[in-house]
Amino acid sequence: MYIYGSKKQKKTGLWINRKLNSKFGIDIELGAVIGYGLDIPHHMGIVITKKARIGCNLSLKQNTTVGNKQGLKEDDFIIIGNNVDIGANTCIIGSITIGDNVTIGAMSFVNKSIPANSIYITKKTSEVIPVIN
Template identity: 55%
Template sequence: MSYLFGLLFALSSKSAALREFWRIEIIRQPTFSWRRLYTHSRNRRRNFLLWWRLASEMYTRGNKAQRKAAKQINDRIKARFTTDIGLDARIAAGLHIPHHTGVVISDKARIGKNLVIRQNTTIGVVKSMTSEQLITLGDNVDIGANSCIIGAVTIGDNVTLGAMSFVNQDIPANSVFITRKTSQILLKPAE
């Protein structure tokens, strides 16, 4: 039933933004085509974006029944792709997730164009955040694997976060951020 609501929403006048997301992220051509959408959505990475964008737009712009269907679709794609992106997260066009495993993005995220986010990465909240505070990422942000962005932080445009970065502070535009780690080998005492 939720897929029927999704199809009706995709064909409605409310879905102009949805078709533009699909054109940029799935079809990757200058013009939208239902045939190309079907063909390109068979790719696993693009298939996730097809369903998540549909659920997100239905949740934002749809009626009560469509919002309920959007939650059901989102629950199914969470289980299938092991990726949890909140339906209230606002992510501009150009989202790219090379490996879906373990990606979590909070409803409080407001993200610009062309985000690249890799596996086992969290963009999340902390208990001390108020309901008005948001996590803001600019355009062209590239997040390395196993990274964690926590709290009401602002990350500027054109920022690269290295793998295994822990971010709990603002990062200015045009930066590269890494979390320095030290490795140490301890020898066991001889027995």
């Protein structure tokens, strides 16, 4: 609607974008291409760059960023395939490709491409240090 539409359609797209941003805290930049079946069960803190090309049936959880880094060329995009499930508090950054049927775990940082039919997690280590009195 926004990219290829008439002047009225572009104005309507901008109005929808502002409403999504103010009501739900969702910032999907105009120019992002998203296939059908987008599922956002918890509507807070979603950011999608205009450089995103997203396939069908994407599930996005809260506080997820699909963004680009500074210095990307005009033809660099984040490409996300079909049937992708992205966990909460995930950050996807850079000119990368995520294949079809991928699951990305919660609290993941993705800056490299992920092949199709994969599960991606970011391993974190936690340590408890006892306090000696």
